[in-house]
Amino acid sequence: MPAPLLSLTWTDHVTGRPGYLVVDRLVRGVASGGLRMRQGCTLDEVTGLARGMTMKEALHYDPAGRYVPLGGAKGGIDCDPRSPEAYGLLVRYLRAMRPYIESCWTTGEDLGLTQDLVDRAAAEAGLVSSVQAVYPLLDDEASARKRLADAFCVDVDGIGLDELVGGYGVAESVLAALDRAGTPYAGTRVAVQGLGTMGGATARFLARAGLTVTAVADVGGTIANAAGLDVEALLAARDAYGTVDRAVLRADDRELPGDAWLASGAEVLVPAAVSYAIDTTNQHRVTGRWIVEAANMPVTAAAEELLAARGITVLPDVVVNSGTNAWWWWTLFGDIGADADEAFAHTRRSMRALIELMLSRAEADGTTPRAAAHAIVADRLPVIADRYGWYR
Numbered sequence: 001m002p003a004p005l006l007s008l009t010w011t012d013h014v015t016g017r018p019g020y021l022v023v024d025r026l027v028r029g030v031a032s033g034g035l036r037m038r039q040g041c042t043l044d045e046v047t048g049l050a051r052g053m054t055m056k057e058a059l060h061y062d063p064a065g066r067y068v069p070l071g072g073a074k075g076g077i078d079c080d081p082r083s084p085e086a087y088g089l090l091v092r093y094l095r096a097m098r099p100y101i102e103s104c105w106t107t108g109e110d111l112g113l114t115q116d117l118v119d120r121a122a123a124e125a126g127l128v129s130s131v132q133a134v135y136p137l138l139d140d141e142a143s144a145r146k147r148l149a150d151a152f153c154v155d156v157d158g159i160g161l162d163e164l165v166g167g168y169g170v171a172e173s174v175l176a177a178l179d180r181a182g183t184p185y186a187g188t189r190v191a192v193q194g195l196g197t198m199g200g201a202t203a204r205f206l207a208r209a210g211l212t213v214t215a216v217a218d219v220g221g222t223i224a225n226a227a228g229l230d231v232e233a234l235l236a237a238r239d240a241y242g243t244v245d246r247a248v249l250r251a252d253d254r255e256l257p258g259d260a261w262l263a264s265g266a267e268v269l270v271p272a273a274v275s276y277a278i279d280t281t282n283q284h285r286v287t288g289r290w291i292v293e294a295a296n297m298p299v300t301a302a303a304e305e306l307l308a309a310r311g312i313t314v315l316p317d318v319v320v321n322s323g324t325n326a327w328w329w330w331t332l333f334g335d336i337g338a339d340a341d342e343a344f345a346h347t348r349r350s351m352r353a354l355i356e357l358m359l360s361r362a363e364a365d366g367t368t369p370r371a372a373a374h375a376i377v378a379d380r381l382p383v384i385a386d387r388y389g390w391y392r
Contacts, residue, residue: 004022004023004024004025004047004050004051005023005024005025005026005071006021006022006023006100007020007021007022007023007043007047008020008021008022009043010093010096010097012089012092012093013092014085014088014089014092015079015085015089017077017078017079017089018077018078019075019076019077019078019089019093019096019097020041020042020043020046020075020076020077021046021073021074021075021097021100021105022043022046022047022049022050022073022074022075023050023071023072023073023100023104023105024047024050024051024053024054024071024072024073024074025054025071025072026070026071026104027057027068027069027070027071027384027385027388028068028070028137028388028389029103029104030070030071030104030105030106030133030134030137031050031053031054031070031071031072031073031104031105031106032053032057032070032071032072032073032105032106032107032134032325032329033049033050033053033072033073033074033075033105033106033107034074034075034107034108034109034110034113034325035074035075035076035077035093035107035108035109035110035113035118035130036049036074036075036076036077036110036111036112036113037076037077037079037080037081037086037090037111037112037113038076038077038078038079038080038081038111038112038274039078039079039080040078041076041077041078041079042076042078043076045076045275045297046074046075046076047074048297049074049076049296049297050072050073050074051072052072052074052296052297052317052318053071053072053073053074053325054071054072054377054381055072055318055373055374055377056072056318056319056322056325056326057069057070057071057072057325058376058377058380058381058384059318059319059322059354059373059376059377059380060322060326060329060350060354061380061383061384063387065330065333065335066333066334066335067326067329067330067332067333067335068137068333068388069329069384070106070134070329073104073105073107074110075093075097075105075107075110077089077090077093081112081113081241082241087117087121090113090117090118090121091121091124091125092125094121094122094125094127094130095125095126098125098126098127101122101127101130101132101133102127102128102132102133103133104133105133106130106131106132106133106134107130107131108130108131108328109197110296111273111274111295111296114197114240115152115162118130129145131328131332134329134332138332138333139334143334144332144333144334145332147331147332147334147337147338148328148331148332148338150338151331151337151338151339151343153338154338154339154340154343156340158236159201159235161340161343162324162327163197163200163201164201164204164205165201165323165324165327165343165344165347166197166198166201166294166321166323166324166327167197167198167199167200167201167202167203167204167205167272167294168201168205168323168344168347168348169320169321169322169323169324169326169327169347169350169351170198170201170202170270170272170292170294170320170321170323171201171202171204171205171206171209172205172323172347172348172351172352172355173292173315173319173320173351173352173354173355174190174202174206174211174268174270174290174292174315175206175209175352176351176352176355176356177290177292177313177315177355177359180355180356180359183267185209185210185211186210186211187212188211188212188267188268189211189212189213189214189264189265189266189267189268190203190206190211190212190213190214190266190267190268190269190270191213191214191215191216191217191261191262191264191266191268191269191270191288192213192215192216192217192261192270192272192294193216193217193261193269193270193271193272193273193277193295193298194217194218194242194271194272194273194274194294194295195216195217195218195234195235195238195242195243195244195272196238196241196242196272196273197242198272198294198295198321198324199216199242199270199272199273199294200235200238200242202270202272202294203216203231203234203235203270204231204232204235206268207228207231207232211268212227212228213228213229213231214226214227214228214229214264214265214266215229215256215260215261215264215266216229216231216234216244216261217258217259217260217261217273218242218243218244219241219243219258220243220244220246220258221255221256221257221258221260222255222256222257222258222259222260222261222264223244223246223249223253223254223255223256224253224254224256224260224261224264225250225252225253225254226265227252229253230250233248234248236248242273259282259285262278262282262285262286263285263286263287265287265288266288267288267289267290268288268289268290268291268292269286269288269290269291269292270291270292270294271291271293271294271295271298271299272294272295272298273295273298274295274298275295275296275297275298276297276298276300277295277298277299278291278298278299278300278303278307279299279300279302279303280300280302280303280306282303283299283303283306283307284306286307286312288312289311289312289313290312290313290314290315291307291312291313291314291315292315292320293314293315293316293317293320293321294317294320294321295317295321296317296321297317298317299314304368304370308368313368313369314368314369314370315355315358315369316369316370316373318370318373318377319351319354319355319358319369319373322351322354323347323350323351326347326350327343327346327347330343330346331343357376358372358373358376359372361375361376
């Protein structure tokens with residue numbers, strides 16, 4: 001693969017901790033990708049995530065849509081987000097990256113950070129918005145910004161729409177795969193690693209669709225119940241980091257080690273937390289039929305090869321978890337309004353179409369879903385480049 005357009009490492013003058021920015025590709029002079037904060041974050045990790053963002057943008061290209069996909073980018077900070085020094089570090093990082101955020105990089109929440117926190121730190125860093133680089137591309141900036149702000153105020157059953165739409169896209173990806181395989185929802189078991197924004201919403205919508213969530217994992221371990229967990233009770237008992245208060249567990253809920261979700265017997269596994277959660281050392285414990293990547297890069301390439309040899313299908317992150325990013329732009333550019341029903345309907349249509357396209361391509365080519373997704377991107381990137389150029 002070609003080298004990214006821009007790759008830089010920043011060192012905080014206060015803590016000595018590193019931060020990274022990788023711009024993989026520009027379209028109309030702008031790239032999109034969130035900012036993550038986690039202990040141990042690396043430049044290689046951010047580089048892979050930036051390439052993934054280029055793919056997610058290309059996969060949602062619709063020549064008839066108002067939203068024109070951007071390039072791909074990603075930011076990362078090597079720090080535990082729970083650390084007392086984390087917020088000050090975030091502000092200083094955003095100040096250092098201000099020239100890029102003002103000109104070419106639109107960013108937002110990712111692992112370890114919420115959008116509210118990013119917005120607050122961005123304001124303190126002197127930025128108009130974390131997505132201000134896209135404003136010159138809008139036909140009516142004032143209306144577009146109001147529409148997005150209104151969308152972030154939409155509440156659905158006690159949870160903000162912005163915290164639900166990505167997980168809804170993951171859930172629809174699961175349901176589309178089940179439908180294609182002729183597998184009924186009732187009786188299909190699900191294990192979810194991570195009950196934060198993405199994992200929590202995925203669990204909610206899969207449970208509401210009739211699947212049985214039998215295991216969820218957070219930093220405190222795995223919570224399991226073969227008959228099904230009370231997903232809504234667990235969601236209501238989460239803290240800001242997705243950790244469940246064990247006081248809400250029922251008598252027949254079991255507390256197991258943190259990695260027990262891998263071997264819980266569920267047909268569908270949804271890693272929705274950290275990267276590299278499934279590797280060659282633990283992939284043998286997976287007994288399900290599908291792994292659906294709600295997190296970014298949760299399955300290593302070597303592990304995926306071994307899983308495929310055992311007949312386990314990995315639905316890749318570049319498709320499955322692309323709904324959040326797309327929702328931002330569908331709303332800002334005006335393909336949809338600040339309305340939950342409209343957002344869910346558009347997300348459902350888009351994600352199901354992408355899953356069908358990817359799985360059909362994989363079947364026709366005799367490849368994995370990830371290879372098929374890469375092939376679709378390879379077809380679309382030159383089309384986008386011909387229409388908009390490589391950099392402008």
